[in-house]
Amino acid sequence: MPELPEVETVVRRLRSVLPGKEVSAIKVYKQKSFMGDIYELIGTRITQVNRKAKLIHIELKSGKNVLVHLKMTGQLIYVDESVRLGGGHPTADWLQALPSTHTRVSITFSDGSNLYFNDQRIFGWIRLLSPSELENEFARYAPDVIEESISDEYFWDRVQRTSRAIKVVILDSKIMSGLGNIYACDALNIAQISPYRKANTLSKSEADRLLDASKAVLQKGIELGGATIEHFRHIDGFSGNYQKEVAVYGREGEPCLNCGGTIIKEKIAGRGTYFCPNCQI
DNA sequence: AATTATGTTGCGGT
């Protein structure tokens, strides 16, 4: 589920509550979801929260690092005393039902607040890593789409080197990180390029257009607090708003916002792909 | 009731 905008939304909110907190207890409900020794975490304090690609990096004063990948259905939900007291909080009931059947790990802080890692499908994980292990993990991902190093020149170079479908290329985190299925479909629609096009058949101006659209959809996603299609939630249980303004994702049978054509859904590289066959050439 | 779908990514095979 979560793509770059959703992860960024979570990171920004975590950054506003976690730094300075001391870990007092951890519960691992599902072994597969947590890799590391929980005793290296207990008693340490959080210094920073950052994001790289779709990874959430929580840095500890001890020098260790907590790395979280939400994969398809992961959520990080933060519950503190103000939520417990209710106080008209719109999602208070939902928050107070935690831990739930989908809670895989919970982290308790010394002030009594809790961070819950929920993950229905158990593809996501939390790992405890040394600085060098963290570097190795980060090195597996190319820079984020929205970083300046992903320039028109860089993208054009990579696009020319492969005949894979362009949709597969923009989803490839070895080329650039951050786009997932929703934002990739939307970027291709905005750039009016067919997801089936072989990458090396794009013109320079098409490649520029597609990179621009890719950066723009991710920025818009961040501004709207991510897309809540099914599982994604903010750390306080609220939904994002991007799904209300999607270009094509989930809009099968509805009109294309570019040309009024009818949006269709086909499977490309195993993923449901929404696009307008009229204007996406 | 069985089949198909789901936002990610890593692996094993060609």
Add this chain to the structure above:
DNA sequence: AACCGCAACATAAT
């Protein structure tokens, strides 16, 4: 090496 297809898993919808 590049590329493709599927598996990891739970659940909801057809």
